[in-house]
Amino acid sequence: MARRLTADTPLVVASHNKGKIREIRELLNFYGLSLKEAEELDLPEPIEDGDTFEANAKIKALAAATATGLPALADDSGFAVDALDGDPGIYSARWAGPDKDFGMAMRNVEEKLQQKGVIEPSQRGARFVAVLCLAWPDGHCDLFRGEVEGTCVWPPRGDKGFGYDPVFVPEGFDITFGEMDSEQKHGWKPGQEEALSHRSRAFILFSKACLAS
Incomplete structure (x- = not known):
């Protein structure tokens, strides 16, 4: 059974990715938790050598929980x-290189698609995946997965969001995640049963299992 967090329990956001931290903070804001970021706690970035999103989320969350003695929430996600x-x-982050150049990463995706002759939108199916892991200092972990289907487009559109957002149009929309403000991209508010983004879909499952309403 998943363990629940209370408002008086500090929670470590086990990420060094500013975009992820911002979105996690936005999603958690309603619950009044005391959040601590990995960087402010001088936590190193662990080696992510898992072969699934779940494995890598667990590596990051457990490393932070073990180092701090506090519950830790990690996200592993990709395009x-x-x-x-x-x-x-x-390997989505690694495609951006050590400088986190996601402009280069998006070009790499497009070049590989062009090499395969993949031009038509109907051939360019894609998805974002996010896995949240809540880990505790004793090693207990709970995992929550969210996905959103859509299309990979070119050229990039929009300067909002982060990562591969400018080249992803979710199903049912004609604009990219990079053209959406955070409220539209999440597509979710506390109490709602549906959401748009992969991270907010995972967050709904996490909030139901682990957060007090």
Whole structure:
């Protein structure tokens, strides 16, 4: 059974990615938790050598929980393109290189699609995946997965969001995540049963299991 957090329990956001931290803070804001970021606690970035989103989320959350003695929430997420056999997938951040150049990463995706002759939107199915892991200092972990389907587009559109957002149009929309403000991208508020983004879909499952309403 998943363990629940209370408002008086500090929670470590086990990420060094500013975009992820911002979105997690936005999603958690309603619950009044005391949040601490990995950077302010001088936590190093652990080696993510898992072969699934779940494994890497667990690595990050457990490392932070063990180091601080506090519960820790980690996110592992990525952009998966059908015509590239799911790449970049769990390697989404690595495609951006050590400088986190996601402009380069998006160009790499497009170049590989062009090399395969994948031009038509109907051939460019893609999805974002996010897995949240809540870990406790004793090693207990709970995992929650969210996905959103859509299309990989080119050229990039919009300067909102982060990562691969400017080249992803979710199903049912004609604008990219990069063109949406955070409220539209999340597509969720406390009490709602549906959401749009992969992270907010995972968050709904996490909030039901682990957060007091």
